[in-house]
Amino acid sequence: MAVLLSAKDISRSFGGLKALNVCNLEVEKGSITGLIGPNGSGKTTLFNVMTGYVRPDSGTVTFDGDDITSFEPDKVFARGIGRTFQLTRIFGRMTVLENMLVATQHDEGWIRSMTRSKSSQVDVDNAMEWLEFVGIARLATLQAGSLSYGQRKLLELAYVLVANPDVILLDEPAGGVNLTLINQIAERIRTLNQQGKTFLIVEHNMEFVMNLCDTVTVMNQGTNLVSGRPEEVRANPLVLDAYLGGGDDEEMEAVHG
């Protein structure tokens, strides 16, 4: 399969901390790729680099053959890469439907955007369809701020989908969500994947990752450790080491010099 989204030799430091250290990642078209690793291994920073929120010190991000390393987040989204955040971020003082309409894309100047109604029938229908898909259509007129944590996760997924992106980056979609909802989210991801959408998922819930993903990449200390099929990765001794104390030992060494 062809590689749709890739990060090549990405490095990024925050002060003295090397959050990413020559990190590589490839996401194949039509796959569900998992990205796992201990806390602080650089997963979210890599997400931020790939979606334009953080500039890498070196390295390139490529999407569908184009170099998108220097794109701003709005351009990345317009190009077809949607993402959610680890701590859900929604527009709390707007209704659920209005949240959806913000993400609806129109390639137009500001004069057209001022004369265009925020709620044209086509846009609303499309938004409602996706709300229906994730199962929160009945909440459309509520203030988004009054949604529960799980409902916010679903809303975040829905408004990323509204712009019809090719690849969707999910940062801990199952974090802090009850089991029923986790299964529901996994189900939706599978359905979308069958419709041709590509996923890159950061997640700590191992069962979720192992069941859902085609390939898994493990990160540790800012770089990619191993990649492969879930069962291969699970059996790899390097991975166990990274999770069970290996990283901590080195941390201790760093502290004590």
Add this chain to the structure above:
Amino acid sequence: MLQKKNLWWLVGVVAIAVFPLVVTNPLYTSIGLFTLIFMACATSWNMFSGYSGYIALGSAVFYGSGAYTMALISTHANMAPGAAMFWLVPLAGVVAMLIALPFGWIALRVRRHTFVVITIAVFFIFQLGASNFAFTGGTSGISLPFITWGASYYFIPFYYVALAIVIFITIVSAAVRRSRFGLQLLAIRDDEDRALGLGVKVTSVKIVGFTLSAFTIGMCGALYAMEQGQIYPQFVFSPVFDVSVALMTFLGGLGTLTGPLLGALILESSQQYLTVSFSNGSLYLILFGSLFLIVILFMPQGIVVFLRDRLTRKADLERAMIKTNDVALSGSTR
């Protein structure tokens, strides 16, 4: 529902329109004029700062620029004093926008609190400039062509021009609220980075909104200059103006359509009335202080939001009651 709402707007406009005809005392017409000017300015300020959450404390830059545009052009062109000078009002609005564009381009590179500080700094640069440049007449200001309308009639034309401006900006603000552009401003208020990640071009949306809001404030400044016949830098570039416009909007309800109108109506009319009837220029500060304490304590979201919540909560409660009745009834059959 909608019909009833429109009717209230109509009643409001008619009441304001007939006010100077019913209460013919020019003193009250002048109070009405200043109230209208502040209603327009607060609505315009709210259209950017209220919707986007970027609290600008430099709107006097636009007010003063509008006033100086009126003063400089009318004196240099030796305009005949009279109604023809009203044509300079929209021009002053355009000048204010031309100033707002680079102002916004610089100030909107930073977020929230830093933005507030920068707007204040830019404001003081303009005030200092107006007090020191030769072409602005320094601290002695500029005398405009002297309009010789009769005392009983003098404020009437200004009053209706101000009313037209209020109607104009209210319609614009309502249209923005309903547009995609307005939705993007609200999204910026709630979470700017998330909006950016959903394809909203936040920087240009902010700059356009900021620039648009300058237009009406500039027009109001020009109207003020024309009415006064004499402007001074410390009065048209006034920090009190910056704060008043913001406080009026907070009082009425930040980000709402009626909030700034109501806030300006309450504050400006009472301020003018207290000043005039007790011939004491600072008495209103006591009223302002106590009013704001009440608002902050009991309705921090502003009067409009407070009332709306009260009304809808009551309606929601009634609806909920009906629903529980339904459930109780249908529940027994299951």
